Amino acid sequence: MNKEITTKVNEAIKKCSSASFGLIDEKGYPSVSTVSLIRPETISEIYFSSGLDGNKAKRLQKNSKASICCCIGNSSNITLVGDAEIFTDQETKSKYWLDWFKNVYEGGETDPNYCVIKFTTKRVSLWIGEDGAEFEIER
């Protein structure tokens, strides 16, 4: 993978406060909705919160295949394809807790309905400005 592209895309993802998160629903359809990202640092791993009783968590428990799409301004599209998993342990929940989550989870970071979703990227397809690239992330 081109180092310059990697640097650019990792810088770009840090500017993403929200993204489109795609999952497979119970009938095998993709279903895409908006999520707020938690301090994105690299394209390798993306974190956000969800309700354990919500559709996303229910769907992930049946099928972990997922996709994230980030648009930045009018010059960038980052498509990530990979798998997502749910974390309910308190250490992870506290680590990724943001103050404004209080508006959603009344019980705070120990709210039993609050969980963290970790998305792990396998494949990347992107264009940033005039640069485009497709590559896989080796682990």
Next chain:
Amino acid sequence: MHQDIIARAGDVINSRSDYIGEGMDGYVVLSLIDENGYPTSSTVTISKADGVNWMTFIGDIDGNKEKRIRKCSKASVCLASNNYNITLVGTMEILTDPAVKKEHWQKVFQEAYNANYDNPQYCILRFNTEHYNLFFADNDIEARGTL
């Protein structure tokens, strides 16, 4: 039951299809199923739309989206802002009828398709909605259902 919120979502979609200019305001996210069964999402521009019922995008007959649609037509579209999230789930079809292609043709395509709406690479992708999930924050309204 959800007629008001469906109409409001339809207005949002129609306004995006009218969008001409720079920036991402005219874009939506389209998710398809890839060859390994993963959802894969990317930005597309709405060409025409009829509220939440259907919308069209411009396609390339040999493109990744088109290859995926031929194998699996299931799809989802998402439009979002700080105030709303519109998620639609349905199916895609690839249209190559010359009359439809001509109807969608715009000057901005000339460079990509050699100034010719008969160019066999140029096609129309039509998304037909089956299910919706609509949320507007200002009214704290969420509506789910089947069209």
